[in-house]
Amino acid sequence: MSPQRPFSTTVRIGDVARAAGVSVGTVSKALNGTGSLREETRRHVRETAERLGFVADARARGLVAGRTYTVGFLTTDSFGRFMLPILMGAEDALSVGQIAVILADTRDDHAREQHLLRSLRSRRVDGLIVTGRTTDARDPLDVDIPVVHAFAPSNDDSAPAVLTDEAGAARLVVEHLLAIGRRRILHVTGPERHRSSRVRAEEVRRVAGEALVGEPMFGAWSEEWGLRAIDLALASGLEFDAVCAGSDQIARGVLDRLRERGLSVPADVAVTGVDNWDVMALAARPALTTADLCLAEIGRRSGEMLLDLVEGRELSEQRVVVPPRLEVRGSTV
Amino acid sequence: MSPQRPFSTTVRIGDVARAAGVSVGTVSKALNGTGSLREETRRHVRETAERLGFVADARARGLVAGRTYTVGFLTTDSFGRFMLPILMGAEDALSVGQIAVILADTRDDHAREQHLLRSLRSRRVDGLIVTGRTTDARDPLDVDIPVVHAFAPSNDDSAPAVLTDEAGAARLVVEHLLAIGRRRILHVTGPERHRSSRVRAEEVRRVAGEALVGEPMFGAWSEEWGLRAIDLALASGLEFDAVCAGSDQIARGVLDRLRERGLSVPADVAVTGVDNWDVMALAARPALTTADLCLAEIGRRSGEMLLDLVEGRELSEQRVVVPPRLEVRGSTV
Structure with missing residues (x-):
């Protein structure tokens, strides 16, 4: 906290002018890039200002x-x-x-x-x-x-x-699942009261068409919901070869429960998320295919x-x- | 973006003075809480300023x-x-x-x-x-x-x-593990080049004493390292009834692999983390005991x-x- 270069505020424009052997007006022109000065003078003033650690006051710039x-x-x-x-x-x-x-x-x-x-x-x-x-x-x-x-x-x-583009994110992952040949897609997503969930579910329905298995499963943005949704889907006898999850956290729960139920990813079931949240997507086993919202x-x-x-x-x-x-x-x- | 109340900057102190029927000086005193004014006047000026949407300039306050x-x-x-x-x-x-x-x-x-x-x-x-x-x-x-x-x-x-308090965090979890009767504690933590890992490992060693199983296992701040550390520990025949993990992410990997290897938490092995990062600690199965760094x-x-x-x-x-x-x-x- 000692008043040292290069960030001292105690160096004033007059100090720079004195050290450079020019007027205050010349220093101002040189540092602001205004007026007509010889390039040599401009450089000399700038180097002097730098050497002394002169910091212009941004507030003054703002007032002007x-x-x-x-x-x-x-x-x-x-x-x-x-x-x-x-x-x-x-x-x-x-x-x-x-x-x-x-x-x-x-x-x-x-x-x-x-x-x-x-x-x-x-x-x-x-x-x-x-x-x-x-x-x-x-x-x-x-x-x-x-x-x-x-x-x-x-x-x-x-x-x-x-x-x-909420719909775009859903479209990306569903088109990918269709492109790799999946025809029975389960959609597990967040609460229906969130616009994200509703818009994405609508787009999943539109793009997947007959490949959508059952109704979109609205729940919560949590791993716990991903776990539970798989239990519910399997208990109700749904057959699926892909799960399109509404977020990476949901997908993480989906992946864990599929593994625990003896299903292989992606051989038996392919899984996608949304977010590309590294903590979730990279630690998932296997690592998660997901839509990055950029x-x-x-x-x-x-x-x-x-x-x-x-x-x-x-x-x-x-x-x-x-x-x-x-x-x-x-x-x- | 239309210039509307209540956040307009086009209302000036003079406008407030005129509307309140007082001088600019009185407005200034009333709004800054300075000088001697009747409480009634002060309130009247403040209400007028509020009604007009007058916003004092913080830069002026700063210059003063x-x-x-x-x-x-x-x-x-x-x-x-x-x-x-x-x-x-x-x-x-x-x-x-x-x-x-x-x-x-x-x-x-x-x-x-x-x-x-x-x-x-x-x-x-x-x-x-x-x-x-x-x-x-x-x-x-x-x-x-x-x-x-x-x-x-x-x-x-x-x-x-x-x-x-890095050492304090390690002390808290180890003392807890000892208090619940664990006597064979494995320590799985981050890279040895990080001060956090070294200081915590030293404190685990000091507090656990003979209850520390093997050497502290330095690795990475990741779930993946938690998974692998358990594989390594089991492969080398270490017997332990507790894992003190250096972070919640490591603990999460530890928990997952213990479950996959058929070990029950906390019956067979108790597990602790450090951080209390909700995303990790609450989604862990079971939920994670951990030191919150506040x-x-x-x-x-x-x-x-x-x-x-x-x-x-x-x-x-x-x-x-x-x-x-x-x-x-x-x-x-």
């Missing part, structure tokens, strides 16, 4: 530009599994514009969300990325700065958004879209849908 | 106080499992002081860390919380603002830090310590160690 070069990343996702890759993708895109991300975690609490929004506004953030755990649509935010919805959509269809890409596109809005550029699309990607592993081939 | 009311949260942990609870705990503590957290994810890249540090300093953050995935000590940061190390310690023993508490204490440093208060302790907590579940009782 009428911006703070900060954005809020508002999430309802306390658990964080979906949030983190989105956040990292967004940070990647925003850091190109030297924009800092302030994290605001509402923890599913409306009052807390209102408080955080006020706080972000009082800091004059340039914009907001709003995300959350589920793809159920949320009410739009009542703010007067640019907002991009990432992953979790807004009720307002015209709101700028970068979304996942969350980091959703984050990156959201960051780029917000940059466009903040800088007043026209959006080429208001709503971007990032297509999922199939990851083929031992559970199907 | 010589602070920005922002801190950086610097992490090397791209994966995020350890980082998130620490971050949430820190945010909880810092939000009390109305302090915003700017996330800086170095992704284990030294050049990126230097760049992010410059960027945070140019924003004049009031302080930094530094964290990371492992408890291996890191080089101190070369900055002239307050820094608190959370979870991942600094090489500099005098640096303010809130740390976990990461959110580490984050909270780090936030409080940084607040003390930023506000110039004397620290009662430079180094706080948060004791782990035993979570007893079906894998031992």
Whole structure:
């Protein structure tokens, strides 16, 4: 914590000017890339500033530009599994514009969300990325700065958004199961109250057609439900050569119970998941074929879209849908 | 994105003064809680400000106080499992002081860390919380603002830090295994190059004494290593009535392989983990007894310590160690 280079704030622009033997105005022009200076002078000033450890004040830049070069990343996702890759993708895109991300975690609490929004506004953030755990649509935010919805959509269809393709993820895995010759597909998924479950189940039904065995089995996003669903399916005499699971966690339970019941994967039954959550998909035995929702890409596109809005550029699309990607592993081939 | 209440920035202090029928100075006093005003006036001004959706500018507050009311949260942990609870705990503590957290994810890249540090300093953050995935000590940061190390310690023993008790976690689970009558304890843990593995193994050896079976088995922080370690132990004829695993992921593999080898948990073998990672510990069969490192508490204490440093208060302790907590579940009782 001693005031040392290279990150000292005690070095002022005047110190740089003195050391470089130029005026303060010349230092300012050299560091901001403005005005007309000889390239040699510009380089000399920059090297001097670097040597002294001079750090320009980003707040001053903000006051000049009428911006703070900060954005809020508002999430309802306390658990964080979906949030983190989105956040990292967004940070990647925003850091190109030297924009800092302030994290605001509402923890599913409306009052807390209102408080955080006020706080972000009082800091004059340039914009907001709003995300959350589920793809159920949320009410739009009542703010007067640019907002991009990432992953979790807004009720307002015209709101700028970068979304996942729920149906596309289901289509990818079912088409893969059909392509490897499976004709009796069981669908085990999350709670019916979640839009994800409903949209995916509908697409599974549409793409699988007569290859769908029984009705989609709605339950929970858990390994435990995967275990139990297999018990239920076998007890009711269903015959199947594939299980299309609504998430990697469900698929993990499905795989474990199939093995315990003496069924071989993928020889007897092929299994697919959705998410490509490494902890689940890679530790599964065999490793899991799954649809990757490309969350980091959703984050990156959201960051780029917000940059466009903040800088007043026209959006080429208001709503971007990032297509999922199939990851083929031992559970199907 | 229309400029609407309640988060408009287009409402100015003069608008509030006019609407309330008072001077700008009175509005300022009323909203900042300064000066002497009749309680009735103060309330009237506040209600008017609220009604109009007036939002004070936090940057102005910062310029007056010589602070920005922002801190950086610097992490090397791209994966995020350890980082998130620490971050949430820190945010909880810092939000009390109305302090915003700017996330800086170095992704284990030294050049990126230097760049992010410059960027945070140019924003004049009031302080930094530094964290990371492992408890291996890191080089101190070369900055002239307050820094608190959370979870991942600094090489500099005098640096303010809130740390976990690695040995304490091992002690908790081994004492529990001894208390339930286990006398042949196998220790399966992570790579020997990690401080966590070495410190915990040493404490297991010390506390278990003659109850330790064979040597600690160093490997990887994965389920796969848990599976393989049991195969190795059984193949070499080791007899054991308990497995003390170095993490919940390892314990999960241990549990699965014990079941597959026909051993009953906890009747034949009791199993413990470390982390209390819900995804692993609760989905384990049976649910896993484990040491919770209380990461959110580490984050909270780090936030409080940084607040003390930023506000110039004397620290009662430079180094706080948060004791782990035993979570007893079906894998031992």
